[in-house]
Amino acid sequence: MDVCYIATPTEKVKINRIGLLLKGHSNNPYVSDKEKTLRAEWQELKARATREKDVKTIDAAAEKRSEQVSEMEKSEPKILRDLRAGLIRHCAVSQLLDPWYMNSNTHGTGAANINDQQSKVEKGHAHHLHITIREPGII
Numbered sequence: 001m002d003v004c005y006i007a008t009p010t011e012k013v014k015i016n017r018i019g020l021l022l023k024g025h026s027n028n029p030y031v032s033d034k035e036k037t038l039r040a041e042w043q044e045l046k047a048r049a050t051r052e053k054d055v056k057t058i059d060a061a062a063e064k065r066s067e068q069v070s071e072m073e074k075s076e077p078k079i080l081r082d083l084r085a086g087l088i089r090h091c092a093v094s095q096l097l098d099p100w101y102m103n104s105n106t107h108g109t110g111a112a113n114i115n116d117q118q119s120k121v122e123k124g125h126a127h128h129l130h131i132t133i134r135e136p137g138i139i
């Protein structure tokens with residue numbers, strides 16, 4: 001099931017982080033300019049760390065990634081975070097893929113991955129919340 005909008009009586013959220021990969025000023029309320037800058041700096045450090053395999057650069061890249069993720073989380077609407085937290089506990093829900101997080105096995109032990117909009121699956125979920133439900137009663 002794909003969800004594009006969620007709303008409460010006081011808030012409406014269009015689930016969308018298109019613009020993360022575009023150059024220049026962000027026009028998306030869920031992607032800040034600061035996040036885009038941190039993301040570019042992280043990618044540069046990550047590439048350098050891969051090339052040079054130097055511990056200092058590897059640590060700097062990890063630190064930058066964590067700054068970028070914090071900034072991403074600031075723009076994440078609370079009602080989406082709350083919805084995801086409720087869905088993840090439901091036994092019939094097996095996957096939650098959205099513009100912020102990709103969780104391909106909600107009953108697994110691993111944490112959800114950040115949606116970096118790099119793979120085909122990530123790009124395909126940059127603009128909606130995908131909920132996979134395994135319920136024998138529904139077909």
Ligand SMILES: [Zn+2]
Pocket residue numbers: 001002128129130131
């Ligand atoms: Zn989908």
